[in-house]
Amino acid sequence: MSYSDKVLDHYSNPRNVGSMDKSSSDVGTGLVGAPECGDVMKLQIKVNPETNIIEDAKFKTFGCGSAIASSSLATEWVKGKTIDEALEIKNTEIVKELALPPVKIHCSVLAEDAIRAAIGDWKKKQEASKPAVMQAK
Amino acid sequence: MANTESKSSLIVPGDATASCWSCGTMRATHFCSACGKVQPPVPVDYFSFFGFPRKLNLDAALLEKEFYALSRRLHPDVFVQSATQERSWSLEQSSLLNDAYRTLKDPIKRTEYLLRLEGVELEEQSKQATEKARATGELKKQVVPPDLLEEVFELNMHLEELRAQKKMGEDDPALLEEIGKAKLSLEEKNGALFSELKSEWKEWDAAVDSGSEDERKTIRDKMLDVVNRRNYIRNLLRDVNEAIES
Numbered sequence: 382m383s384y385s386d387k388v389l390d391h392y393s394n395p396r397n398v399g400s401m402d403k404s405s406s407d408v409g410t411g412l413v414g415a416p417e418c419g420d421v422m423k424l425q426i427k428v429n430p431e432t433n434i435i436e437d438a439k440f441k442t443f444g445c446g447s448a449i450a451s452s453s454l455a456t457e458w459v460k461g462k463t464i465d466e467a468l469e470i471k472n473t474e475i476v477k478e479l480a481l482p483p484v485k486i487h488c489s490v491l492a493e494d495a496i497r498a499a500i501g502d503w504k505k506k507q508e509a510s511k512p513a514v515m516q517a518k
Numbered sequence: 519m520a521n522t523e524s525k526s527s528l529i530v531p532g533d534a535t536a537s538c539w540s541c542g543t544m545r546a547t548h549f550c551s552a553c554g555k556v557q558p559p560v561p562v563d564y565f566s567f568f569g570f571p572r573k574l575n576l577d578a579a580l581l582e583k584e585f586y587a588l589s590r591r592l593h594p595d596v597f598v599q600s601a602t603q604e605r606s607w608s609l610e611q612s613s614l615l616n617d618a619y620r621t622l623k624d625p626i627k628r629t630e631y632l633l634r635l636e637g638v639e640l641e642e643q644s645k646q647a648t649e650k651a652r653a654t655g656e657l658k659k660q661v662v663p664p665d666l667l668e669e670v671f672e673l674n675m676h677l678e679e680l681r682a683q684k685k686m687g688e689d690d691p692a693l694l695e696e697i698g699k700a701k702l703s704l705e706e707k708n709g710a711l712f713s714e715l716k717s718e719w720k721e722w723d724a725a726v727d728s729g730s731e732d733e734r735k736t737i738r739d740k741m742l743d744v745v746n747r748r749n750y751i752r753n754l755l756r757d758v759n760e761a762i763e764s
């Protein structure tokens with residue numbers, strides 16, 4: 382199978398590889414996997430609690446080239462977006478941008494899942510910390 | 519990729535009681551029961567191809583016996599003198615025979631095949647779950663359990679480290695030991711999952727005889743869950759072995 386230039390670019394030069402402190406309250410972590418192939422992807426976001434804007438994003442993917450490219454692209458796309466905007470990102474847009482063939486669609490699904498999971502994790506942390514903040518006042 | 523078998527290889531059950539093209543009496547799946555002529559393949563599933571019920575505890579010896587008997591009868595040598603049409607039917611029948619045998623013989627392939635017959639789209643699970651999550655705004659239920667993902671991720675980190683070390687010509691006994699331990703635990707899990715699957719086969723087979731549709735669905739989904747987890751572990755074990763041996 383031949384990869385598109387954009388996939389190759391992200392694959393050989395992935396953006397935002399790395400990790401952030403999972404326990405930090407403004408970091409959301411999404412860890413997801415594709416049962417189709419057994420690949421795993423971790424995507425983390427750092428959100429400004431005042432503005433709900435995603436200030437930073439990191440990923441680490443163990444998987445095929447398309448999964449690496451999809452997650453690399455996903456981190457680029459979410460940065461600077463509010464969490465609501467980030468939730469709008471659909472795997473089909475990733476497919477289009479990277480020109481993924483049909484057998485690689487699940488790789489882009491993984492990236493969308495990772496974004497959602499990271500946001501979900503962050504939201505959970507926010508809710509958990511709210512009552513504590515009120516008590517402190 | 520794990521699942522290379524495409525959905526299109528799935529053959530839906532059809533009418534195997536049509537009449538023989540040659541003598542007009544009732545035909546069987548492979549040969550006419552009256553005149554013995556080879557028949558054009560009818561669209562049946564692999565279980566029906568061998569005349570088996572759609573059950574998972576399968577008599578391996580019987581399967582093998584049937585396979586060899588049919589292979590002999592369908593062998594191209596038998597048809598050298600036959601009409602072109604019959605020759606091509608015998609070829610089609612024998613390729614079907616080989617596919618059916620290979621699929622049913624392997625316990626995991628057999629289970630996956632049955633899941634497909636029962637309406638599970640193995641390759642589409644993730645996408646479907648994502649679409650549902652998107653529509654409802656809920657968090658997607660991960661097809662693979664979170665604790666397993668965590669383990670898979672950790673081990674992959676270790677493997678990456680190991681590969682990097684090997685490249686530099688270093689080696690770190692502590693890391694190797696860590697990976698060795700993880701490998702053992704994965705193999706154990708693999709074995710445990712297989713036993714779990716086998717006990718679900720029993721439930722499934724019983725439900726085929728006397729269960730309701732809902733019961734069958736529940737068991738089907740349980741089997742799917744085990745198959746998914748096992749795929750993960752199998753891929754990981756493959757990577758571990760590659761990294762250790764490289």
Ligand code: FES
Binds near residue numbers: 444446447519
């Ligand atoms: S092949 Fe599975 S994520 Fe790409």
